[in-house]
Structures are given as structure tokens and as C-alpha cells.
Amino acid sequence: VLLVAGFGFKISAAPFQMWVPDVYEGAPTPVVAFLSVASKAAGFAVLLRVMFTGFFDVSLDWAVLMAALAAASMTIGNLVAIAQSNIRRLFGYSTIAHAGYLLVGVAAGVQAGQSGLDVPVFAAIGLDSVLFYLGAYTAANLTAFFAIAAISERVGSDRINDYTGLVTRSPALAVILALALIALIGVPPTGIFIAKLYVFTAAVDSGLAWLAIVGVVNSAVSAYYYVRIIRLMFLQQPPAIPDSRPSRNPAPWAAMGVAAAVLVFMGVAPGFVMTAAGAAVRALGV
Secondary structure, eight states, X not given: OHHHHHHHHHTTOTTSOTTHHHHHHHSOHHHHHHIIIIIHHHHHHHHHHIIIIISTTSSSOHHHHHHHHHHHHHHHHHHHHTTXXXXXXXXXXXXXXXXXXXXXXXXXXXXXXXXXXXXXXXIIIIIHHHHHHHXXXXXXXXXXXXXXXXXXXXXXXXXXGGGTTHHHHOHHHHHHHHHHHHHHHTOTTSHHHHHHHHHHHHHHHTTOHHHHHHHHHHHHHHHHHHHHHHHHHHHSOOOSSOOOOOOOOSHHHHHHHHHHHHHHHHHHOHHHHHXXXXXXXXXXXX
């Protein structure tokens, strides 16, 4: 249990998430982007390996523990994110919520395995969907953070209210950030919509329908704070304060373009990515 608590700290799961918002608000954008995707992906990879090779035969109801962590992470992350006024801090709580969605897949895999399903079956239920979700989340979150970095340089602030009327000041950045936010909500046909569909279906198939319901409700809650940013950018008048001169560095734009392309690809061609996720699960030895 203590080892699982350590993994909870690593993957930003509740109730081990207290460090996340402060780090997201205060650290440089490249560091935050790395922590939000690379650190989380590594944490989940090791968690899967430990749960399904080291702990699988241990006499403890791991599915209940994983489900409880998932429900707490989704609920705490989304509810607290609503009250945030700093976009970096908002994304800190958002990543806690997404850790919860990922843990739904872990709980589904554990539950299916402990229910006596054949190994190939329970490996496909939950675990493949976790890695698929990690890929989709990585693309969406990197797209969002590259856009946030460029916008912060332009407006000189990370306050959400300073994104008001951004579409009239920087249409491309507004559209790219809106695409990432729509993906993070899980609107079809984005990759996270497909990922959530896989994860919640795995939960239902493994007998955790209540957890899937909690996930769907939390997805609806998350739409509020994501759509609030989109509404400010597109439906509100910009302030009468001139922007700072935008950077001419093409690197952030290239990175945003690549991440956005991957984000769209995972939504329109999920089968290819899901096959790769399945191969990755087998490579992990679970």
C-alpha cells in the first residue's frame, strides 16, 4: 500500500496531489510540460508493471483501491479546477483529474484479472486503453502548453481573464488552444474522446459500471472550466491594452503543429494507435 502511495505521488493522483498546482504555477513552461506528460507516462508504466507482475497474487483487493483513487482524483481535480483564475494552476488540477481517468483503466484491468478472466482478455480490458489514453493526453496537453507559453509571452500574463478576446489579437493561438481544450474535454472525434470511450467501456465490462458513471459525470464537470476559457477567447471583447510584441521564434509553432497533428490523428485513426498500445502492454510484460 505504501508503494502504491508513492506511485500516487508520482502520477499526481489524489490524495497525493498537493504539490501539483504550486509546481505548475511556478515552474517554467517546458518543465511543466515535461512533468505533465513524461513523468506521468513513466509513473503509469511502472505502476502497470508492478501491479500486474509483482502485486497481482498479493491477497488484497487492489481493484477497490485503484477505483477509490480514480474516483477521488477525478472529482477533486475537476471541482477545484473550476475556481482557478490562473491557467497554469487550472491545468495542475486538470492533470489530477486525468490521472483519475487513467486509473479507471488500471482498476478495470485489475478487476477483470481478479475476476478470473483469461490473461489475454483482461490485458486488453483496461491496460491497452490506459496507454492509448496516455498518448492522447500527451498530444492534447503538449498542444495546450505550447499555446499557453506563446500566449503568455504575448499578453504577459497567465491570468485566465487576460485571454479575453484573444481570437482578435492572435487567431492562430486561440484556435490551437481551443482545439487542445476541446480534446481535453473529450469531444468527438478527438483522441481523448476515443480514449475515454475505451477506458469507460473497460470499466463497465469488468464490473465497475459505477466508476464509469463517475467518470462521465466528471467529464461533464470538466467541460465547464475548459469552455469558460474558449468563451473568453472567442465571445468576449479584448481589453484596450496593447499586447507585447510576439516572438518570431518558429520552434514553438512547429512544436504546436506536430502535437496538434498527432492529436487529430489519434481521433481519426484510433485503431492504429490502439494496436501500438497493445504491443506496448505486451512489452511491459503485463
